[in-house]
Amino acid sequence: MxxxxxxxxxxxxxxxxxxxxxxxxxxxxxxxxxxxxxxxxxxxxxxxxxxxxxxxxxxxxxxxxxxxxxxxxxxxxxxxxxxxxxxxxxxxxxxxxxxxxxxxANKALLAHHGQALAELAEENGCVLRFEAAVAGGIPVIKALTEGLAANDITRVMGVMNGTCNYILTRMESGGLSYAEAFAEADGLGFLEADPELDVGGIDAGHKLSLLSAIAYGTQVSFDAVELEGIGRVSIDDIRQASDMGYKIKLLGVCRMTGRGLEQSMSPCLVPASSPLGQLEGGTNMVVIEGDQVGQIVMRGAGAGEGPTASAVMGDVVDIARGTRVTTFGAPASKLVKATPAKAATPAPYYLRMNLADKPGALAKVASALGEAGVSIHRMRQYDHVDNAAPVLIVTHKTTRAALDAALDAIPATGVVQGEPVALRIEQV
Amino acid sequence: MxxxxxxxxxxxxxxxxxxxxxxxxxxxxxxxxxxxxxxxxxxxxxxxxxxxxxxxxxxxxxxxxxxxxxxxxxxxxxxxxxxxxxxxxxxxxxxxxxxxxxxxANKALLAHHGQALAELAEENGCVLRFEAAVAGGIPVIKALTEGLAANDITRVMGVMNGTCNYILTRMESGGLSYAEAFAEADGLGFLEADPELDVGGIDAGHKLSLLSAIAYGTQVSFDAVELEGIGRVSIDDIRQASDMGYKIKLLGVCRMTGRGLEQSMSPCLVPASSPLGQLEGGTNMVVIEGDQVGQIVMRGAGAGEGPTASAVMGDVVDIARGTRVTTFGAPASKLVKATPAKAATPAPYYLRMNLADKPGALAKVASALGEAGVSIHRMRQYDHVDNAAPVLIVTHKTTRAALDAALDAIPATGVVQGEPVALRIEQV
The missing domain is CATH 3.40.50.720 (NAD(P)-binding Rossmann-like Domain)
Incomplete structure (x- = not known):
């Protein structure tokens, strides 16, 4: 002994x-x-x-x-x-x-200083482990760093902020507005002292940046995560998505492309019948896709005393057994700086905007999209209320750059009130 | 280097x-x-x-x-x-x-000789790893042995034979009989040379016995796994279960009870809305429940070249990194012989039997159940076909022993044709 x-x-x-x-x-x-x-x-x-x-x-x-x-x-x-x-x-x-x-268990620390700390650990012959920093009790850092280490990772996705998933789930199940669901979560003590950490996607973005580093052998680059919170998701979006067979989740996605490393944490539509779509309430889920293993889904409690302590102690047990794995699964000195690539992978998008009650309004929007190279897969216009009509559009696959060009052109049409909502449809 | x-x-x-x-x-x-x-x-x-x-x-x-x-x-x-x-x-x-x-990757070898081999590995200072033996590419051995090692494991459940899940899924989706779905799986090359290894639950039982040993620090005891195959599940059972909000899965369950270690691999009803209930086709799922972490669900491909090779290489990577964990997560010499406990935990059961067209038949069955201490939660009798009427019963929670006593008493009633089907409803 x-x-x-x-x-x-x-x-x-x-x-x-x-x-x-x-x-x-x-x-x-x-x-x-x-x-x-x-x-x-x-x-x-x-x-x-x-x-x-x-x-x-x-x-x-x-x-x-x-x-x-x-x-x-x-x-x-x-x-x-x-x-x-x-x-x-x-x-x-x-x-x-x-x-x-x-x-x-400190995701913020590692998201901001992970590379320097990993180097420091390496210089001093120490291990630095952080299972509890990502997805609470789910042993996902271990799975990605160790169990799936023989895979080229093709994509990692995660619903990793239970509070946001709770809010989105309650909006749908209770027919609540975002503000109402937010207040309910707040009343239950689910929100961080600075709620923007949760609903702004920052906390979940921290976690995603750690998974990216392990998956792709890159230096943690939280600043390169495209962050979008859930504050602009409306009950209408949730209902429309549901009608089309989707759920809206605050979804983290990272993947390495020919143009660089994509990292995004944003509200996305996912198929309602997929494991991600079926995830309700405060539970977390991480989906890891590898060239050998295919798709691995891990689900469990993302927070709370027992689950988080379980993860902390999992790391302690590893150390007690003499297991010594590098911080991000490869020597810190070998981790490369990734080129950030803004959502380069083409995807279909869901758009919602309010159209003014003017002749030819719909045509102007459609042509703004067309001129930017964004083609329309489905479009629905609803009745006018207060001189504005909600319009819903699902595009064919397009790049985010083309979509942004279209969105930039829309104000000049003079027929859209407020800012359109644009959510990626992530194919899972 | x-x-x-x-x-x-x-x-x-x-x-x-x-x-x-x-x-x-x-x-x-x-x-x-x-x-x-x-x-x-x-x-x-x-x-x-x-x-x-x-x-x-x-x-x-x-x-x-x-x-x-x-x-x-x-x-x-x-x-x-x-x-x-x-x-x-x-x-x-x-x-x-x-x-x-x-x-x-050899589940049969470890299910039969795991204890002796673990002792041999220990005597010789070697590691013996077998991630690929259980649930293919899902890194579940690692999760249970390492990531969740600070938990007292309260239950492990698994759908770990993709062929059986394929057959059951196809019976439901295609309205096929068991024989038809079996023939389809056979035509696709899904079945082992001895199909009983799959449909008899033996292959999945091997895997369960390995998970039990890790979860409870016990010597592998495959012989103590209560095995029941899927051959007696009918399309009627699947439809009836579906009507009641359940799916039928070949489900492995192990848990330590005051009376000993329960290990069963048998067709069970699980809620259709649970992750296990939603699992379709050849995919595997393992659910681990710990006192700290709560419920962890892991899902992925249970077989095939890439997923299984991924698991084998995950173990090789561990060894290359110098990770040395005991075979079943504790020294082989300290693993205890478990007392096998036949499904001691009370559960509701689903029963189906064919009732002869005789006066008082239903009453006789009901009283046979009642005399054994099995109380009825729901019962349905259908129209007679060829002088027999299908009767479906869902019991209140009962022990398997009480249920078996009731089933033993049923032939003497003289009103039931053939052998009743009895499936546990596992609460997940």
Missing amino acids: SDPLRLGIAGLGTVGAGVVKIVRQKSLLLEARTGRGIAISAVSARNREKDRGVPLTDYGWEDDPVTLATRDDVDVFVELVGGSDGPAKAAVEAALKAGKDVVT | SDPLRLGIAGLGTVGAGVVKIVRQKSLLLEARTGRGIAISAVSARNREKDRGVPLTDYGWEDDPVTLATRDDVDVFVELVGGSDGPAKAAVEAALKAGKDVVT
Whole structure:
């Protein structure tokens, strides 16, 4: 029996407390599965006095996570502080420099500083693992980095923000407006302190950028993710999509093309009968497509104490067993800077706009599309209400560039009120 | 850069040829991801002359897989011969005794000899990996052994025989009888040489027994899997189930109960709206439930060259990276013999039987059930055809033992023709 693996845990919110509980309650199970004990040396959080539902008196206490990260009695620094900079970053850097392995659930940190941290880990012979940062309890980082490592990855897709999926699902099931569903999610405590992290697609975009890096051996480039939130999706869009056999999801998609790496996190239409289309409520789903394996779908809870702590401890178990895999599945020094490619892959698009009650209005829109090279697959115009008529268009496959050219030309027609909604139809 | 990892591949059928192709075509990718080259030293198969669509002249050849397994220039023996005994077993044993790591896709071998082989691997300091043996390309062994290792597993379920799922799906979609759908699957080459391996649930039962061992830290006990094939499922059962909102799947279920380890592979009703219920055609699905993570669903191709070779190579990549995990996720010497418990967990059951056209017939059946302690939730009797009327019953939750007592008592009523069909309704 080896010496126990000693953890220093920084951040004692829901997930941190969950990790402490697992270490306390499952010591025999963990020892049976790893061949060594797993112990907690010390912890750190902002408020020492707060009751977290789990006894902490057995462990050392550090007010400063950086001090915790470099303690001699810490083998693995578990970072659950959160935030892309500040104490989380300082502590992770300090841990790696001190030769400690790091396990983190911090998607923002890795989305912004993943490359530098992976290099730092490599220089110091440390592992930096982050299963809990993407899709909660679903072991998707492991599947992509390890299980599917013999594949050229052709596409990764994911519904990875449970709050957005909850809002979209409730809009459909309850006939709620976006504002109503947003308020409901807020009342249930589902939203981040800054809700834009959720509904703006930022949180999910962070996660996508990490999957891209692993899938394509590229340096994490969150800034290159095309982000679009769900705030402009209306109940009408959801109903129209449903009529056509689709669901609207905040969908992350990444793929390597001849023109570069596409990464987008945006509301998309997906077939209602597909696993992604059938995903309801706060559950997450990641779809990985490889040239050998075909399509692998993974589904599970994307947040919450148990699922996230399960993922953190999965990484800890790996380290206890001596598993040492590079941060993004290849040496950090070999990860290449990807050329970002704005949605280059042609796809059909769903468009909704409000047409003024003027003669020839529809023709003007149709010709603006045609002149940009966007051809129309289906079009429906509805009755005028308050001098405006909703028009729905499904295009044939087109590039985003052609579509944007058409959208840019539409204001000049003078017949469209407000800004059109344009959602990609992702073929899955 | 370390020395290349040298493979010896025994068995050059579809999967073996697929593995050779990946090693040849993806050498740069594999080297980038593992930090070392992966090479093939030698191969073995029954017929050296056969064209397998991939050049083999670069590699040594052995007629005898045992000789291949012990070659000095082989680090990892890849066993794709198949069969629970004979050359596959001899070669895996020889490889482990010679200190070689082993990767295999052989579910029958591990279902029958998994414990002995895991002990042999441990004694010789070798790893024995088998991702490809369960659910093809889905990295479920890795998820269960590693990613979810901090969970007490509460249940594992799986649809793990694509041929059976194809037959059941085609019965429903095409209105085919079992015999017709079976013939169709046979014509498409989906069936094993001995079809009972598929439709009798044996192949899927092998896979379930491996998942059980990992989930519960028990010695593989395939003999304790309650096996029931799909041969008695009729189109009527499928239609009736559908009317009630269920689908019929050949479902493997294992769970640890106070009375022991339940393992069953049998046709079950699952809710049509659940991921398992929505699974159509030859696709596989495994559902893992843990006390921390909740429910994780994994879906993908369960067979075929690419998916199975992807899984084999995932194990090879692990070994190339230096990952060394015990065969069943805990030291072989610590795996305990489980007490087998016959479907002890109470569940509702679906029953179908043919009732003779005699007065009081239905009452006799109802009272036979009642006397055994089985209470009826729903019952339907249909019109008599040829002096017999189909009767469908859904029971309240009951134990299998009580149900069997009722079924044993039914012949004595003298009003039921043939043997009743009894299918568990698994709540998912």
